[in-house]
Amino acid sequence: YAGISLQPNAGSQGEYAGLLAIRGWHASRGESHRNICLIPSSAHGTNPASAQMVGLQVVVTKCDENGNVDMADLKAKCEQHSANLAAVMITYPSTHGVFETTVKELCALVHQHGGRVYVDGANMNALVGVAAPGEFGGDVSHLNLHKTFCIPHGGGGPGVGPVCVVEDLVPFLPGHGRGAEPGGVCDTPASAHAVGAVSAAPLGNAAVLPISWMYIRMMGADGLKHATEAAILSANYISKRLADHYPTLYASANGHVAHECILDLRQLKETSGVMAEDVAKRLMDYGFHAPTLSFPVANTLMVEPTESETLEELDRFIDAMIAIREEVRRIEKGEWPQDDNPLKNAPHTADSLMNADWPHPYGRDVGAASQSTRAHAKYWPPVGRIDNVYGDRNLFCSCVPVSELA
Numbered sequence: 391y392a393g394i395s396l397q398p399n400a401g402s403q404g405e406y407a408g409l410l411a412i413r414g415w416h417a418s419r420g421e422s423h424r425n426i427c428l429i430p431s432s433a434h435g436t437n438p439a440s441a442q443m444v445g446l447q448v449v450v451t452k453c454d455e456n457g458n459v460d461m462a463d464l465k466a467k468c469e470q471h472s473a474n475l476a477a478v479m480i481t482y483p484s485t486h487g488v489f490e491t492t493v494k495e496l497c498a499l500v501h502q503h504g505g506r507v508y509v510d511g512a513n514m515n516a517l518v519g520v521a522a523p524g525e526f527g528g529d530v531s532h533l534n535l536h537k538t539f540c541i542p543h544g545g546g547g548p549g550v551g552p553v554c555v556v557e558d559l560v561p562f563l564p565g566h567g568r569g570a571e572p573g574g575v576c577d578t579p580a581s582a583h584a585v586g587a588v589s590a591a592p593l594g595n596a597a598v599l600p601i602s603w604m605y606i607r608m609m610g611a612d613g614l615k616h617a618t619e620a621a622i623l624s625a626n627y628i629s630k631r632l633a634d635h636y637p638t639l640y641a642s643a644n645g646h647v648a649h650e651c652i653l654d655l656r657q658l659k660e661t662s663g664v665m666a667e668d669v670a671k672r673l674m675d676y677g678f679h680a681p682t683l684s685f686p687v688a689n690t691l692m693v694e695p696t697e698s699e700t701l702e703e704l705d706r707f708i709d710a711m712i713a714i715r716e717e718v719r720r721i722e723k724g725e726w727p728q729d730d731n732p733l734k735n736a737p738h739t740a741d742s743l744m745n746a747d748w749p750h751p752y753g754r755d756v757g758a759a760s761q762s763t764r765a766h767a768k769y770w771p772p773v774g775r776i777d778n779v780y781g782d783r784n785l786f787c788s789c790v791p792v793s794e795l796a
């Protein structure tokens with residue numbers, strides 16, 4: 391890519407800025423009527439949200455049974471909307487955890503119809519040092535420094551979502567009323583600028599950028615490439631070792647995944663009444679924060695180990711997942727009822743396990759998963775099962791009213 395703006399404070403803001411650049415570019419050529427944005431159904435929710443925010447009309451395109459963009463459908467929609475096509479947003483490798491082999495053709499097709507290609511860079515963990523979106527046809531991408539480049543983002547921030555563009559889109563990167571910055575990062579006064587600012591500070595969350603800078607410097611080019619390779623290897627290791635217990639939903643033709651794998655738990659509902667959420671909660675008893683639940687496919691777990699976990703930690707996770715699958719088998723065999731078993735009652739607090747009254751058909755040690763977790767590392771969940779859906783639908787504030795502080 392030829393230019394970059396550090397202004398966006400999140401990947402989603404990078405998308406917003408990148409789509410503004412695309413709109414600005416179309417407008418500069420007298421083509422502001424181009425307002426269609428094609429987005430495959432496998433996309434992250436921020437993609438359609440950002441497109442809506444810049445005033446584009448979202449048209450969703452299909453995925454095939456392997457999780458890839460359905461090229462026939464994309465082609466049909468490119469043709470149908472050719473005169474008004476503004477952009478296509480794709481994620482590579484996709485949110486389904488596969489490297490789509492048709493990505494180059496896809497980019498060329500969109501260009502043929504006058505649209506620009508937004509490659510969502512949230513999965514750069516599978517690309518750094520190995521492939522570059524600008525090389526295979528992307529026009530704009532954001533990076534998520536808080537995903538790929540080490541900025542800690544537990545608890546919601548701070549994020550940095552730099553947006554990168556090809557040469558002819560550089561003039562449409564965010565500007566800022568605060569004026570020139572040495573180094574040319576945002577050197578266009580807002581008044582003269584086609585797009586304007588996307589965040590309050592000219593360089594966004596500048597104070598956390600040294601973290602990414604240090605990471606890159608310390609890893610070096612070889613180290614970064616190695617991290618990518620380890621991330622891909624780790625995901626494939628998990629996918630293969632768990633294959634007999636939980637099939638991986640999407641893989642490429644050679645059976646491999648990219649940097650993440652979607653474990654398909656959907657068949658368990660019929661055989662045991664167990665849902666992915668029960669497995670997620672049970673993992674807490676085994677000392678794990680669950681992987682991504684029910685995204686992008688309902689009732690699955692998406693595991694993205696990254697390069698950060700040791701082989702020992704990967705094995706600990708895999709062993710816990712296998713042990714949980716064995717528990718599901720006992721439900722399948724009828725040893726435990728579908729509504730009273732270690733999965734449905736997970737997570738188990740110390741309090742609930744020590745209660746004099748223990749009405750369940752399995753032992754307290756089973757509930758605690760104490761046989762399967764290393765005693766010195768046993769994690770005790772502080773809160774039992776809550777009703778997530780109820781919580782999501784009934785938001786209430788438990789802070790002191792402002793009047794109390796007056």
Ligand SMILES: *Cc1c(COP(=O)(O)O)cnc(C)c1O
Pocket residue numbers: 400401402403434436437481485510512513534549551
């Ligand atoms: C995380 C993510 C985003 C959004 O990034 P934020 O920094 O959370 O706004 C967009 N697309 C994909 C594929 C992602 O995984």
